[in-house]
Amino acid sequence: MKFVVAVKQVPDTAEVRIDPERGTLIRDGVPSIMNPFDAYALEEALKWRDELGGIVTVITMGPPQAEAVLREAISMGADDAILVSDRAFAGADTWATSHTLAAAVTQLGDVDAVFFGKQAIDGDTAQTGPSVAASLDWPQITFIGKVRELNEKQITAERYVETGTQVVQADLPVVVTILKDANVPRVPSLRGKMKSRKAQIPVWGLVDLGLTEEETGLNGSPTKVVVTATPEARTGGQIHEGSTEELVSKLADLLLGEEGGE
Amino acid sequence: MSGYLEIKDSCTGCGICVKTCPVKALSINDSKRAVVSEDCTLCSICVDSCPFESLAVHHSFGGNEEELAKYAGILVLCEMRNGSPDRSTYELLGEARKLSAGEKEVSVLVITDDACDAPEKLIHAGADRVFKAVHKDYKHFSTEPWNTILTQVILKEKPEIVLAAATTTGRDVMPRVSKSLDTGLTADCTELRIDPENGMLMQTRPAFGGNIMATIVCDRTRPQMSTVRPGVMKPLDTDSSRTGTVVDLEVTAEMLKNRSRVLEFIPTEGDEVDITEAEIVISGGRGMNNPENFDLLHELAHLLGGTVGASRAAVDNGWIEYPRQVGQTGKTVQPATYIAVGISGAVQHRVGMQSSDVIYAVNKDRDANIFEFCTEGFVGDLFEIIPALVKEIQKRRK
Ligand SMILES: Cc1cc2nc3c(=O)[nH]c(=O)nc-3n(C[C@H](O)[C@H](O)[C@H](O)COP(=O)(O)OP(=O)(O)OC[C@H]3O[C@@H](n4cnc5c(N)ncnc54)[C@H](O)[C@@H]3O)c2cc1C
Ligand SMILES: Nc1ncnc2c1ncn2[C@@H]1O[C@H](COP(=O)(O)O)[C@@H](O)[C@H]1O
Numbered sequence: 214m215k216f217v218v219a220v221k222q223v224p225d226t227a228e229v230r231i232d233p234e235r236g237t238l239i240r241d242g243v244p245s246i247m248n249p250f251d252a253y254a255l256e257e258a259l260k261w262r263d264e265l266g267g268i269v270t271v272i273t274m275g276p277p278q279a280e281a282v283l284r285e286a287i288s289m290g291a292d293d294a295i296l297v298s299d300r301a302f303a304g305a306d307t308w309a310t311s312h313t314l315a316a317a318v319t320q321l322g323d324v325d326a327v328f329f330g331k332q333a334i335d336g337d338t339a340q341t342g343p344s345v346a347a348s349l350d351w352p353q354i355t356f357i358g359k360v361r362e363l364n365e366k367q368i369t370a371e372r373y374v375e376t377g378t379q380v381v382q383a384d385l386p387v388v389v390t391i392l393k394d395a396n397v398p399r400v401p402s403l404r405g406k407m408k409s410r411k412a413q414i415p416v417w418g419l420v421d422l423g424l425t426e427e428e429t430g431l432n433g434s435p436t437k438v439v440v441t442a443t444p445e446a447r448t449g450g451q452i453h454e455g456s457t458e459e460l461v462s463k464l465a466d467l468l469l470g471e472e473g474g475e
Numbered sequence: 476m477s478g479y480l481e482i483k484d485s486c487t488g489c490g491i492c493v494k495t496c497p498v499k500a501l502s503i504n505d506s507k508r509a510v511v512s513e514d515c516t517l518c519s520i521c522v523d524s525c526p527f528e529s530l531a532v533h534h535s536f537g538g539n540e541e542e543l544a545k546y547a548g549i550l551v552l553c554e555m556r557n558g559s560p561d562r563s564t565y566e567l568l569g570e571a572r573k574l575s576a577g578e579k580e581v582s583v584l585v586i587t588d589d590a591c592d593a594p595e596k597l598i599h600a601g602a603d604r605v606f607k608a609v610h611k612d613y614k615h616f617s618t619e620p621w622n623t624i625l626t627q628v629i630l631k632e633k634p635e636i637v638l639a640a641a642t643t644t645g646r647d648v649m650p651r652v653s654k655s656l657d658t659g660l661t662a663d664c665t666e667l668r669i670d671p672e673n674g675m676l677m678q679t680r681p682a683f684g685g686n687i688m689a690t691i692v693c694d695r696t697r698p699q700m701s702t703v704r705p706g707v708m709k710p711l712d713t714d715s716s717r718t719g720t721v722v723d724l725e726v727t728a729e730m731l732k733n734r735s736r737v738l739e740f741i742p743t744e745g746d747e748v749d750i751t752e753a754e755i756v757i758s759g760g761r762g763m764n765n766p767e768n769f770d771l772l773h774e775l776a777h778l779l780g781g782t783v784g785a786s787r788a789a790v791d792n793g794w795i796e797y798p799r800q801v802g803q804t805g806k807t808v809q810p811a812t813y814i815a816v817g818i819s820g821a822v823q824h825r826v827g828m829q830s831s832d833v834i835y836a837v838n839k840d841r842d843a844n845i846f847e848f849c850t851e852g853f854v855g856d857l858f859e860i861i862p863a864l865v866k867e868i869q870k871r872r873k
Contacts, residue, residue: 224683307660308653335683337803338662340650343618347654352734353618355647369738374643376556377742379615383735435659439677440690452852454841460853461863464835467851468779468812469871 214267214365216258217318217327219345220251220286222279223335247282250330252289252398254391258328259290259399261363267325268292272317274302274310280414287409288401295321299418304431307340313429314341315348316422326368329390331356339390346388354381358394479532480511480521486529492521546697548580550634552625553597554616554644555587560597562752563640565710567703568601571638572711574669574676579635582606584628586621588614598719601711606632608724615737616644622651623730629656634698636676638667641702649702659693664701665807665826667708675699681803681826706751706807707830750799755781755812756831758801760824761788762817762838762857769795771861772816778868784808784828786818802827817857820845837861 271286274297283294329342346353358373488507500514582604594605639645641663653660666679803823813831836849
């Protein structure tokens with residue numbers, strides 16, 4: 214079997230700070246990590262490879278330093294990796310990102326399944342997986358909490374939806390997006406770490422993928438970010454300090470809608 | 476719409492596409508390759524007929540004003556739950572009416588195995604037109620038929636704006652539609668408005684874990700599409716005097732084509748709490764210390780007719796179940812009253828509750844973030860305040 218896992222390098226949003234004056238993100242010194250949701254996608258692919266045989270290839274689209282997440286994936290057990298990188302890819306929205314990633318999957322050839330994380334913690338869109346499925350014209354199963362069965366022809370998985378669980382079966386080749394409920398990602402092994410240090414990671418650019426500047430990066434993105442701002446501050450904010458009795462009396466007034474006690 | 480038909484190198488010149496093209500725009504040249512003439516309407520029929528998958532249609536607008544101007548009105552994707560439109564659909568209709576400002580037509584698309592009285596309800600909730608595709612295969616949501624139907628309706632009706640809820644349904648099918656139509660999609664919007672200068676849809680959404688609000692436009696292609704976070708927009712009051720039209724869509728073989736199937740649906744057991752519907756939400760955070768202490772909040776909620784929510788810290792600690800989590804990776808609530816107890820007010824929590832009408836906070840740390848955006852803050856120990864508050868309310872009610 215031939216599995217592909219799409220992983221993304223993201224800034225650790227838990228560490229992101231805002232510049233209060235300018236309302237912009239302070240990204241200096243914020244560590245870059247593998248998108249946490251992608252570890253579950255990787256583990257799922259590794260698990261089924263271990264059972265069925267075959268190879269797991271990890272791909273990422275990003276700047277040269279995004280290679281770090283590919284090496285991390287290899288240390289966890291991925292067989293090989295492709296860095297999809299080109300100046301022309303910069304500024305891509307989900308349309309352009311998925312267009313480019315789909316071209317890379319096509320280039321790899323004979324892929325049975327592409328695994329995505331549920332969403333990336335920087336963009337938070339969850340759009341890339343389904344959009345790649347559309348580009349490839351493959352079926353998709355999103356929000357998978359459990360893969361029940363996978364074989365040469367089909368996948369059967371549980372989709373966790375708002376009102377319950379949908380058990381869905383789809384024909385291969387397929388695109389899937391994985392939730393953290395699906396598994397517990399393995400930790401890198403010593404052998405994996407050695408392998409990851411030595412691994413040769415090919416870089417595929419615009420020309421290698423047979424794409425044009427019009428359909429990639431900023432040029433190929435139908436959406437544009439026009440404004441960024443920090444979340445709107447609520448005003449008001451009267452703060453009460455005092456004895457428990459005073460506080461409770463005031464709070465009860467507010468909750469029960471009665472006058473007095475000011 | 477403009478664009479082009481791509482003929483890939485894998486073309487063998489077999490001629491099958493030439494026969495299927497309804498407008499005779501294809502022919503085979505001397506080097507045994509298909510070529511396309513200007514008569515091509517980009518209908519895509521040849522794409523499916525090609526045994527070598529050598530054909531692809533690419534749509535593009537290139538910012539062509541004339542093309543953009545052909546699009547008008549707003550289309551909403553309806554989501555059905557137990558035979559009725561979901562609350563999120565009513566929210567979308569309310570928002571669509573607001574965006575339309577009395578000028579744009581609002582349509583809604585229902586895909587279901589049994590529409591019941593949904594069309595009527597949708598018209599009363601703000602729709603001018605209801606498109607419905609009814610077939611027994613549409614009992615459960617499934618990507619491919621939904622994508623096919625939506626794409627076809629959009630190509631035919633040319634709405635300027637398409638809205639779907641940012642649920643597991645909307646977030647599954649809409650990116651697919653975005654790619655099928657080669658237009659943009661903005662995920663999980665919490666605010667929409669029309670730019671009065673150019674009429675474009677300004678789509679605002681949280682990004683970077685809620686640390687930042689980004690406003691996004693889709694300026695060169697149509698439709699402009701968004702998924703919208705449930706619980707943020709306000710539905711209209713039902714108006715049974717509203718009228719509208721219902722359009723039955725004929726379900727074609729193509730609309731049933733599907734390479735996946737829903738084998739089974741297992742509804743969540745028990746009476747699932749829906750914190751998004753409550754008028755009063757009382758949420759506990761890490762300050763609650765353990766699961767038992769949540770009984771305090773349940774008691775207070777019971778007295779006030781509200782329900783209990785939580786921060787992620789409380790859920791991650793296993794003190795309370797995940798469906799009660801408020802915030803970026805939980806639910807968005809906007810009750811009349813939100814009470815945050817032992818919650819610091821991290822941005823990821825705040826994005827899920829900041830549109831509540833009033834926010835009260837109890838926290839022992841005067842410098843906690845929550846005090847910067849709550850309506851009334853109470854600095855003190857929750858273990859003293861909450862039990863005393865329960866007693867006080869009981870006393871006053873006597
Ligand atoms: C990608 C991502 C997604 C996230 N999604 C969410 C989400 O959906 N929802 C969410 O809530 N968080 C989310 N978080 C986590 C968020 O960043 C915070 O860590 C979390 O909200 C903190 O929860 P808390 O306020 O309960 O805990 P803390 O930040 O630890 O705050 C506890 C508060 O309780 C007060 N306190 C303690 N004891 C008492 C007492 N006896 N009396 C009164 N006050 C007391 C303390 O002063 C403190 O302010 C997310 C984080 C990331 C990175
Ligand atoms: N640039 C990228 N390179 C590789 N995979 C990506 C990239 N962007 C997104 N993904 C994948 O798509 C998933 C959803 O991301 P998003 O649509 O940005 O929320 C992620 O969990 C990754 O698996």
